[in-house]
Amino acid sequence: MSNVLNKHRAKYLEGKTANYIPALAQVNPSLAGVAIATIDGDVVGAGDSRVPFSIQSVSKIFGLVMAMNRLGDDLWQRVHMEPSGQAFNSIIQLEWEKGIPRNPVINAGALLVADVLVSHYSASKLAVLNYVRRLADDESVFIDNAVFESELKHGSRNAALTYLMKSFDNIEASVPEVLDHYFTQCAITMSCEQLAKSMLFLANKGKNPCTGERVCSKKDAHRINAILSTSGMYDQSGEFAFSVGLPAKSGVGGAIVAIVPNYGVICAWSPPLNGFGNSVVGKHIIADLAEELGLSIY
Numbered sequence: 001m002s003n004v005l006n007k008h009r010a011k012y013l014e015g016k017t018a019n020y021i022p023a024l025a026q027v028n029p030s031l032a033g034v035a036i037a038t039i040d041g042d043v044v045g046a047g048d049s050r051v052p053f054s055i056q057s058v059s060k061i062f063g064l065v066m067a068m069n070r071l072g073d074d075l076w077q078r079v080h081m082e083p084s085g086q087a088f089n090s091i092i093q094l095e096w097e098k099g100i101p102r103n104p105v106i107n108a109g110a111l112l113v114a115d116v117l118v119s120h121y122s123a124s125k126l127a128v129l130n131y132v133r134r135l136a137d138d139e140s141v142f143i144d145n146a147v148f149e150s151e152l153k154h155g156s157r158n159a160a161l162t163y164l165m166k167s168f169d170n171i172e173a174s175v176p177e178v179l180d181h182y183f184t185q186c187a188i189t190m191s192c193e194q195l196a197k198s199m200l201f202l203a204n205k206g207k208n209p210c211t212g213e214r215v216c217s218k219k220d221a222h223r224i225n226a227i228l229s230t231s232g233m234y235d236q237s238g239e240f241a242f243s244v245g246l247p248a249k250s251g252v253g254g255a256i257v258a259i260v261p262n263y264g265v266i267c268a269w270s271p272p273l274n275g276f277g278n279s280v281v282g283k284h285i286i287a288d289l290a291e292e293l294g295l296s297i298y
């Protein structure tokens, strides 16, 4: 794994850290890590695989599982499961489609999911943090308050998306409450090793392989992996399926998590992003590992 990391590490110079969230622009761009967790309990890492970073949109998966478990199939009346063909924070489609987001992993969809959580949990922020800590089996997972504040201050676009959905009666709670939950969830801070481990249930038909606990149904694990395959890398999801062939989710903190069904999870991290908002180095690392190990699901 270190050889793959070292081969691509210098390519961070080709990307740019997410400067629309000022706190993320301050992260050292040359950091890079990778970890693989397998369903039989091994976790191996290379590079900065234990350095915590802001997981950003990777958190949309945790929120989604919680909302699916709470709302069941009714969730899919309020958010769909098609690729958007637009940038992750695009607003243009949302009005044409009457306030129903294309899928739960673009910002509009994740804000809708945040509304479900705010409306169904008395302390939704604490609930999501505890949920992630349990999945990672690690109490050291935390919320980075500086990232939260930074995003709240520069969150006009996410506010606009939420108000637009509210105008179509697709948001139940107050918009500030939804944003507060969403930005908190995005500011969850974890390392590659913790993140890979916490997503193992998706590689194991919905069951946490370390504890045997059922995190979601087998059907819902299938559905989440399907959404990640078609939309998890935003408007680069087609190319990612074409060249890598794994369900995956990226975040603007520079993480990419790829699910390898019945095997494990790969998490790569390097902050500089390409024009789609996906980590440049992370994508190269996952592509090489998937090829070397023959992991494509297609």
Ligand SMILES: NC(=O)CC[C@H](N)C(=O)O
Pocket: 055, 056, 057, 058, 088, 089, 107, 151, 158, 186, 250, 251, 252, 253, 277
């Ligand atoms: N792709 C991402 O990681 C986006 C999440 C980020 N918090 C935002 O709302 O813009």
